[in-house]
Amino acid sequence: MIEALDQFDLSLWTLSPGSETFSQPKDDHYDIEYYGDSPHIDYTTLGHWFEEHYQDIFATILSWVNRSNCDLLILNSPITYFDETRELVDKLREKCPVGSILHDVPGESFSKLMESYDKCEDWEQSLADTHHERIHISKAREFGVFASPFQIGTDFTIYNSAWAREFYDPEGEMKNIIFHPLVKQTDEEPELDLNPVDFTIVNPLPMKGGALFLALANFHFRNDKIRILGGGYNSAMLQLEPYLRPVSSGFYHGKMNGNIEVLDYVSNMSEIYRNTRVLLHPTRIEGYGMTAAEALLENCLVVTTDIPGVIEGVGNAALQMPYFATPQEWADAISDMIKNREEWKTRIAERVRLLKDRQAREVVELERFLAHIVQDS
DSSP: OHHHHTTSSSOEEEEOSSEEEEEOSTTOEEEEETTTTOOOOOTTTHHHHHHHHHHHHHHHHHHHHHHSOOSEEEEOTTGGGSTTHHHHHHHHTTTSOEEEEEOSOOHHHHHHHHHHHHHHOOHHHHHHHTHHHHHHHHHOGGGOOTTSHHHHOOSEEEESOHHHHTTTOTTOOSOEEEOOOOOOOOOOOOSSOOOOEEEEEEOOOGGGTHHHHHHIIIIIOTTSOEEEEOOGGGHHHHHHGGGOSSOOSOOOBTOEETTEEEESOOSOHHHHHHTEEEEEEOOSSOSSOHHHHHHHHTTOEEEEEOOHHHHHHHGGGSEEEOTTOOHHHHHHHHHHHHHTHHHHHHHHHHHHHHHHHHHHHHHHHHHHHHHHHHHHO
């Protein structure tokens, strides 16, 4: 998103967790750390830390804004995920229009949708059945969907998929635009000396399909080479390791343990995809599915859960598995996919062309959208 926004002739700051690049027109950049002297914060403790320090964080943000010449402000997570954010947005809107970026699907609404899907196993029908409930959850404060534009009072919202928008503002009552995350190939020199593997999975937390992956790895792919990327802060591996075969006293970064290799973090994901036959993407809840879309650019076969947000990225170029498909059904379908890989490679090439065309168009549309927000303010 920052890369796309940086192309525009607008004075723009994005307020995101950690140290990010805050850009103004031309080539002036500022590295700003708003956690200050905070201790190391990981995925599991960030929310508690934010709740404890949010007043200091908000004061720092307001100080920057009062010294800046902003045309727009766009808030990202975790700032958008707390009840107190409304207080910050009200003050920021005195300076300029304020928007937010929403990537994730709120659990409350998704749970309601899944109650319907469990009966009909049809995404479109489930959306229709829960339409009014999802609107109510997004608007009613007792459900705590604080990122909702109805809750934090932003002037506009950027959604990363039409699917994500269904869970916040399905009727488009608030100003919004859909901007799918940019995908790009890289020519960077390899950082790691990677050997090819049969399967790769990224961040296999329970909500990303960790349980299904365990069944595949332990019982179906024991003779295949598997690479696991632990994801942010490696929290996924902490949960998987006790149940993963071969049983081990510890999986070490970059070392093969039997047929499994674990990597904690890789900055150049293209390197991973180029050395993978099939990317496993058995996610259980997703706003878009960036990992699956990125893999296609490197001609990597992808098998994914058929969540609509993911399909917005991969289209028919990935093998789509029903949400409640069994591990055996996954294994059989993957075997067939590998046998017909040339047909899938043709689909991938066409999808990559469509993705590049779409994002070129969406960058232009986003610039126009933001320019109109500025003009109307």
